[in-house]
Amino acid sequence: MSNTSATAFEKARADGRAALVGYLPAGYPDVDGGIDALRCLVDSGCDVIEIGLPYSDPVMDGPTIQAAAQHALEGGVRTRDVLRTVEAVAATGVPTLVMTYWNPVERYGVPRFAADLASAGGAGLITPDLTPDSAPEWIAAADEHDLDKVFLVAPSSTDARVAMTTAACRGFVYATAVMGVTGARTTTSDLAGPLVARTRQTTDLPVGVGLGVSNGDQAAEVASYADGVIVGSAFVRALLDQDDRAAGLRALAALTEDLAAGVRRA
Amino acid sequence: MSNTSATAFEKARADGRAALVGYLPAGYPDVDGGIDALRCLVDSGCDVIEIGLPYSDPVMDGPTIQAAAQHALEGGVRTRDVLRTVEAVAATGVPTLVMTYWNPVERYGVPRFAADLASAGGAGLITPDLTPDSAPEWIAAADEHDLDKVFLVAPSSTDARVAMTTAACRGFVYATAVMGVTGARTTTSDLAGPLVARTRQTTDLPVGVGLGVSNGDQAAEVASYADGVIVGSAFVRALLDQDDRAAGLRALAALTEDLAAGVRRA
């Protein structure tokens, strides 16, 4: 059976709601702590999990995720630790993707990474700095290992590029709702709706909207026009803001429940 | 009666010896202390006195005289204090000249300076940075006030310039025995003898040799070929090296006596 994230979106759609997609970097605060945190997201209502691969040069990330990833790297997290994290989280049955800048994958070896990700139970990859037109090697490897290929569309993407991108996606399409880096925002973007509409004209894949959502109300708003609500920085923030791990997990659970309620409210 | 330094040289020549010409800046350690020091030179055997006018930019002076002049200026010595010093020293009857850079004289007013110097009993001026070809105003004023005009010749002077210079001198001719600034030296210069000889070919004026003499033996050596031995830095050094004034005067007297013996030994 193909372990694609699409199944989770379908299930949510069947429930008449959007899916909640939760992101946390692997290795924060350490590898096992990261696994606990990700499992907490699963337990508290996330439908799909994105595991960030910490990278030294994260050009699409805002200060929150940068800080967590840097902490993870300084703690010695390795690519193999990310795969172990995938394995532990995917074991819950929730579709689990890796979100990664391209160089660590290229360095690991693209076919090898695809193989190891698949055998860890991972659903696929989200690639913030790899667009389909630069991704032939990844596309081939993903297809060979039956993995999701989640590419991004942006408000600045031309219609032609949106079409080209969605045609290459599998699992879902990641719509970056603001022109900007990751980071919780107090208001959602008015660029998101039109982008989702433009995206839907090119594909039947579910469209997840990311960047900026930090509470249930925002989640509800996004859920009103998107198939998935992607939350990252807000989760990291919840962990960063707490001094001890137990408190961090409690905060994470509370936020996830708020967001899960949000996607059901729309 | 003309108060020219030539008379002192004549008297020395009559004694079969060279004249001892002593230099100290006015105002060092203060105006009265300077007068005491200069009188000490007279009392201990100098035949001619040069009083230095402290100047801010003494390009012909080495570190010893620079230091004393700077001390004098910082103590507030003025041109009028120099003239007062002249008056006090000239009162002893020893021919007393002022050695000065040109700007203070120009600033005082050349005719006025000549007049005031003459009425203070001064014998004339030694002008280290004024050559006869740049000195028409001074020559006119000196002649009007019957003052000595002591210009310098140097080892680098051409024969023509030596002739031009000595023709403009009155009193004596100042031969700078080394190519260099004022300052006591351990050996005398082998440029001095030839320079004195060249100078004598152009004039009957006495020729004093300066720069570097610091003890009786050197004085004796210079006295063997020159009409006058000019000593400056060594006197200043004697004062600078002593902490209290009485000791300074004793050192000055001892040095003067050594030098006076030297000019008699040749």
Next chain:
Amino acid sequence: MTSTPHAPARASSYDADERGWFGDFGGRFMPEALVAALDELTEAWQDAMADPAFVASFEAICRDYAGTPSRLYEARRLSDKVGARILLKREDLNHTGAHKIRNVLGQALLTQRMGKKRVIAETGAGQHGVASATAAAYFGMECTVYMGAVDVKRQALNVARMNLLGAKVVSVDGGSATLKDAINEALREWVSTVDHTAYLFGTAAGPHPFPSMVRDFARGIGDEARAQCLEQYGVLPDAIAACVGGGSNAIGLYQAFLDDEDVAIYGFEPGGDGVETGRHAATIHAADSGVLHGARTYVLQDEDGQTIESHSISAGLDYPGVGPQHAHLAKTGRVTYLPITDAQAMDALSLLSRTEGIIPAIESAHAIAGALDVAKRLGEEKGPDATVLINLSGRGDKDMETAMEWFDL
């Protein structure tokens, strides 16, 4: 010197394909959000380079404002020392003291043509930041410069210079808080302001079209030098040499000579404490392919593809990547790249200072150091008419504190 008109930009056999690939290197590994801007820039650049009015205007500004064509100077005393003719391309005499002014003037002129009124730039030691602030002042544009917090502290004078020129300097705390992180931050900023802001990239690296575009704006160096050498000596040089950081001055020199098969081409990389120590920035020597800042190229990286901090006494060469065209030129063997240690570079800096009265930038001193070895060898083979043309990419004024420490002055 008579003025040597800029030859019309000619392609070389080592140019990128239309998608920015130099053989296995280059391309565009960028967030989708920036792709439209990069496409727009690519089109505007190609359109501009094909427009004689733009080219003429760029040349006029370089000439009247920046002082190009820079002189090709025969360093006679140095030539005597090594036994071969040493020619120095005097980019150190350009306005702001390095080749970098050409690139920023080109990019800013293009920005003006595109109707944008604001530029951003990254900077390491501050050279490209000062150049960008200068170009922005010249064109009356707003300018923000991103600079690692560590560099902001180390390079207070350059920060002041940028401020004086009216630019805003943003201190970047993330990562190692140095050049590569300043690039990251500038890219982040660009994503959110791309509609009215141009990113003036400081070297011939990054995603397509930057490696080719920066090269086009820097290639006056080689176009001029080639014409000057022919005019003054009637022959092409036997060898040419440049230092290689990101690679803009080097590719700017090389481009005109790439298809001159008899001209040997050298690139000298920052060898830091010595490549064997691991403390260096000799990216091509390390020859480890990867993706950094939007292009596939050689990258200093660990086993997991995490970027490794580079080390060089020269701030302007202290970068863990290199322009993709250089990776291609290295792989094809057209250019020979060799590492030069800090110590070799500083010796060359001292030698040129004493022998010719020219204090080079420490970057350029790497080129001098390496090229003199080449020249000695060529001189022995071919005699004193053997000619080595070195790009003196910048002046050393900015490096005096480093030199004081190094030489204990």
Next chain:
Amino acid sequence: MTSTPHAPARASSYDADERGWFGDFGGRFMPEALVAALDELTEAWQDAMADPAFVASFEAICRDYAGTPSRLYEARRLSDKVGARILLKREDLNHTGAHKIRNVLGQALLTQRMGKKRVIAETGAGQHGVASATAAAYFGMECTVYMGAVDVKRQALNVARMNLLGAKVVSVDGGSATLKDAINEALREWVSTVDHTAYLFGTAAGPHPFPSMVRDFARGIGDEARAQCLEQYGVLPDAIAACVGGGSNAIGLYQAFLDDEDVAIYGFEPGGDGVETGRHAATIHAADSGVLHGARTYVLQDEDGQTIESHSISAGLDYPGVGPQHAHLAKTGRVTYLPITDAQAMDALSLLSRTEGIIPAIESAHAIAGALDVAKRLGEEKGPDATVLINLSGRGDKDMETAMEWFDL
């Protein structure tokens, strides 16, 4: 720009007589020990200037090594601001960053012609010292630079620069331990080494022949600018302007224009805290005639003729004397000299930086400040074609620490 050949040196109606007198000013008030050397120098200089081979060789070195002719640059944004055409003579782009390289190359070439192998020089902030060390390195001569102890401390970077260039720097403790004392000490040193040593004097002051000789070596500025202005605009400028320290850059600019009666000429002196405060270096404004460093000229002095310490934010203008030809030009009324305060100069520095992307030396900023006032007035009278040509005598890199303090950057 096409190269503008250096016009053959023409005399002006304001030249010195054969003994170095400019009307009441100039002459030679020097120890007899130096007169022979000054005579020898006078003869060698006159002989050289009459020798086309020497003149050609000087021009070739300035061109190939120092980068002359410097550009005449139309500062368009600044022109728009003031309503008149502002032309900047870009001496800041010369090798070592100022007009001063012309003078030292000329004097060093003459030294070589005279068969001497060693040079000495004085320096204040270090600019002339660096230039002299540069020229000495270029010609392979030994070089010692005298520098006030206070300045040695303040200008550590320039001391390092001179050391790198192979020069020896001697710290001078006497007097105020600044520029004038460095001159005194250099003269003292010269007396004892005059047979094999040349004294490279740093400005158009001092005893004959220095004021005329330094002017001859600097006059390329004005010769070029005059030809460039005619070539580029078909007319002479309405006014020209320079800053005046010792006066070399100013006289270098003026000389070609002195007999162009329709060209108004301005010199801007360092007004320090304001001439009314007494803390300034506006020697001509003070108009007090005296003898300093071998010439009769205007001197800052007290009632007894003791030199007074000058004050200026600009180290290169901070000198209590001025070249005698300027005193003459002031007295005859041919040139209008006006003081510019520290604050006015720093405002102009900031303005030029932001408006044109050119950070001028603080010295040159005095010229900018004064000339912009002139330009505004002329623009109102004659419209935007009114042309003011300003000598941008040097670049501001050396002044960044002062600027940081002043602007609190």
